[in-house]
Amino acid sequence: MDVNDVIGLLEKHSSESNKLQMAKFGIKTEDAIGVKVPDIRKLAKTIGMNNDLAVELWNTGIHEARMLASMITDPQKVSEEQIDEWVACFDSWDLCDVTCDMIGRTSFVVKKIEEYSLREEEFVKRTAFALMCELAFYDKDTSDEKFYHFFYIIEREAWDERNFVKKSVNWALRQIGKRNDPLRLSAISVAERVHLQNTSSARWIARDAIRELTNQKVIERVIRKTCL
Numbered sequence: 001m002d003v004n005d006v007i008g009l010l011e012k013h014s015s016e017s018n019k020l021q022m023a024k025f026g027i028k029t030e031d032a033i034g035v036k037v038p039d040i041r042k043l044a045k046t047i048g049m050n051n052d053l054a055v056e057l058w059n060t061g062i063h064e065a066r067m068l069a070s071m072i073t074d075p076q077k078v079s080e081e082q083i084d085e086w087v088a089c090f091d092s093w094d095l096c097d098v099t100c101d102m103i104g105r106t107s108f109v110v111k112k113i114e115e116y117s118l119r120e121e122e123f124v125k126r127t128a129f130a131l132m133c134e135l136a137f138y139d140k141d142t143s144d145e146k147f148y149h150f151f152y153i154i155e156r157e158a159w160d161e162r163n164f165v166k167k168s169v170n171w172a173l174r175q176i177g178k179r180n181d182p183l184r185l186s187a188i189s190v191a192e193r194v195h196l197q198n199t200s201s202a203r204w205i206a207r208d209a210i211r212e213l214t215n216q217k218v219i220e221r222v223i224r225k226t227c228l
Contacts, residue, residue, distance in 0.1 A: 001047065003056040010064050013039040027092045032063035037098065040064055044071035051077055058086060067098050075105035083112065090123035093164050097130050104134030110146060117153045122162050128153070129168035136175040147176050147183055151190045158194045158202040170205040177213045180226040188213050 011033060018034035047053065050072050057069040066089070083103055090096045103109060109131055117128035132150050135142050154173050160166055173194075177187030188210060195206035212218055 001053075003053060003060065006043070006047070006053070006057060006068070007060065007062065007065060009043055010035050010040070010062070010068070013043075014064075022094075025094075027063075027094050029063070031061055035064040037067065037094070040068050041071060044068055047072050049074040055082070058089075063092070063095065066095055070095075070099035070102045073102050075102050076107070078102070078106060080108055080112075083108075087112075087116065087124055087127050088121070090121075090127065093123070093126065096123050096126050096164075100127060100130040100134050103127070104131050104138065109135065113150070113153070117157060122164055125157070125160070125162075126164050126168040129157075129165075129172040132172040133168075133175040136172070136179050144180070144183060147179065148186065150176060151186060155190055155194055158197060158205050159199050161199070161201045166201045166205060169201075170208050173205065173209045174212050177209065178218065178222055178225075181219075181222050182226075184213050184219070184222050 013035045014033040016034060018036055019029045019032055020034075022032060022034065023029050047068075051074055054069040054073040057065040057072075060066075066086075070086075083106065086099060087096075087103075090099070103112065106112075113128045113131050115128075116124050116131075119125050119128075132147075132154075136147065150172065154169055154176075157165070158169055160169070173187055173191060177184040191206040191209040191213070194202045195210075197203075
């Protein structure tokens, strides 16, 4: 199956109504053809890992082809240079977050979190916090010490008012806090300090995180997870 065959399969699942739905969720559709993510995932399973094909798909510039490219890329074989090139192309939150599924399984993910958190580009910076969420949710081996360092980055960058950055900072704070109860308590303390920064972004991040992390159902779920 070559790149043209794959694009043809994507086009079979495309529609204008899907594009309109994407636009409603704040996704740029100039380079999109309107394919739902579940359909892209099904195609990825059919193709399997194929890094060469992934590069060809990415180079088409088609939004959904790039999402598919990230799904068929082997995270153990991809280079840092390729990841940097791809992340620099992010222009929508969905492409960023889907690609982070793969980046989060690379050996250099923590290094990239450090690097991208200092970048100016909105979606590159978002990538750092989306990757924190990936590790918090999926990686059972990452030590709590790394997450305590991520709290430092979250607190440092909570000033950023840009929509897709502040939402990802908030997401990372909440997701790390739900990993176990010691991290939940620490996340609440971080949120309280963030609130004292007294910017509109920091106040929103803090209030929303505290609201969720002090919810009784969330507390019970986190405690159960901690005791496993």
